[in-house]
Amino acid sequence: MxxxxxxxxxxxxxxxxxxxxxxxxxxxxxxxxxxxxxxxxxxxxxxxxxxxxxxxxxxxxxxxxxxxxxxxxxxxNNIKVAYFQDVDYPERLKQCIDGPLLLFSSGAIDLKNRKIISIVGTRQITSYGIDFCRKFMEDLAPLDPVIVSGFAYGVDIVAHQLAIELNLQTIGVVAHGLNQIYPKTHKKYVAKVEENGGFMTEFWSSSNPDKENFVRRNRIVAGMSEATIVIESADRGGSLITANMANDYNRDVFAVPGRVTDKYSQGCNNLIKTQKANVLTSAADLVYILNWEVQKQVKPVQKQLFVTLDDDEQLVYDYLLRTGKEVMDIIALHCDFPIYRISGLLLNMELKGLVRPLPGKLFEAI
Incomplete structure (x- = not known):
């Protein structure tokens, strides 16, 4: 252009x-x-x-x-601009009729041939949400996804920080021009985010973080991602708006279930109850639903020196040690697990460096 x-x-x-x-x-x-x-x-x-x-x-x-x-x-200010017909404009956002005409960005964003997910949720994230987010992103890290969020308090900034810690590209989609940062207390994270990805917005430098801008921002978060993950949410909030937008765009939505008495699990539980979101209990759930091919992952999986297996994983691992290699359906049959369960077990074991996939849906113990 x-x-x-x-x-x-x-x-x-x-x-x-x-x-x-x-x-x-x-x-x-x-x-x-x-x-x-x-x-x-x-x-x-x-x-x-x-x-x-x-x-x-x-x-x-x-x-x-x-x-x-x-x-x-x-x-x-060396701002990068992507027109909605440009090759560097987010591919999935091009499919959204109301996607921004122009996107302004800073940093070192690279979306070419990348898995992109958005992680959203409450600004009052609990220890439960933090622990889940950490485990989820650690398990997903070998697949090298791009983590998109809104750079707000709570779930957003936790997701950005964990992405940086795990050396994953992360993008903060903001509801204002790139001449400012909101909230101001997050200025300390700007440099690291730009080193590991960057910031993106549709708003001009004259735009302030006004209330109505956040809803417009949310459609970018939902539209550019393959899936939207809601970690925690009360029964109302911006993350639920983002989830609804993702559904409208025919994107997959995932929600982390919680106790019915927990305030910041009500939104997630309602999304699941009304069938607006898939249940997310681990990274394996997302990989299975999205049909991501683990064998094409970018980052190598390192086998841990000391690995703890649960009883189900041990059963599968012992079976593969005896047989050498086997297809998933046969593993499920002999270990007496449904296919969806064996898929999750094999992914977890692969992330631990215990098994590897082979052509023809075969798996073998390492």
Whole structure:
């Protein structure tokens, strides 16, 4: 995208009454953002949804002054910009009709051929949520997923911190321009996040973290991810909005169950009860539902020197030691486990470095 093209895209964003859906419609009809401003009103009026007020607003020249100012900010601060048709625009977000026309980012984000999941939840995360999040991400780390969250208090910042600790790429999707950080107390994490990924937003530098921006932010979190994981949530909250958006985008949603008496498990339990989310009890559940191929993982799994197996894992491991290698269905049959259970056991054992998958759905003990 040239600077000239970006200028007109920015100007189009500042036309009152033009949102992301209308902007894409205008560009598709006219051929480019530049052409929108030079197309005759009679032709624009033929586009569904374009009325007299919008035609008047498109002719408002003050949008060019605003575009000039924002372009200067982008250039002076080394902000990266992705147009919704660009190759570096999140692939899944392209599928969302209301996905942002432009995405602004900082850091070293690389989404090419990556597994992307979002982790969201309450701002009042409990020790239960922290412990689950840590175990979940540690077990998932060998698959090298990109961790997306909203850089807010609670579950968000815990997910970002754990991603950094585990050397996973992490992206903070923020509800304001990239000239500021909210909450301010999280400024201490900015450098590490940008080293391990970065920040992303649809908002201009003139945008503050206003309440309505957080809902708009949530659709990016949900739309760019293969799955959304809700760690903990009360019966209301932004994470439930994100989960509902993910469902609307036909994405997988997972929720961590909790005790019915726990305030910050009510939202998750309701998502599961109303069949809006899969039950998430371990990393194996997500890998199984998403059908991720463990043998294609990026990071090698190191066998631990001292490994603790539960009784079910020991049974499977002993069987594979005797047989050498076997297909999953036969392992399940001889060990008397359903397929979904044996799949989870084998994944956990692979992450522990005890078994490895082979072509043809075979597994062998290491």
């Amino acid at each position: 040239t600077e000239d093209e970006l200028f007109y895209l920015l100007a189009l964003q500042r036309v009152e009454g033009v949102g992301d859906v209308m902007a894409k419609k205008l560009i598709t009809h006219c051929g480019s953002a530049d052409a929108v401003f030079s197309t005759k009103s009679a032709q624009l009026a033929a586009i569904d949804g374009v009325g007299s007020m919008l035609l008047k607003n498109i002719k408002d020249k003050t949008v060019f002054d605003k575009a000039t100012a924002e372009l200067q900010f982008i250039n002076h």
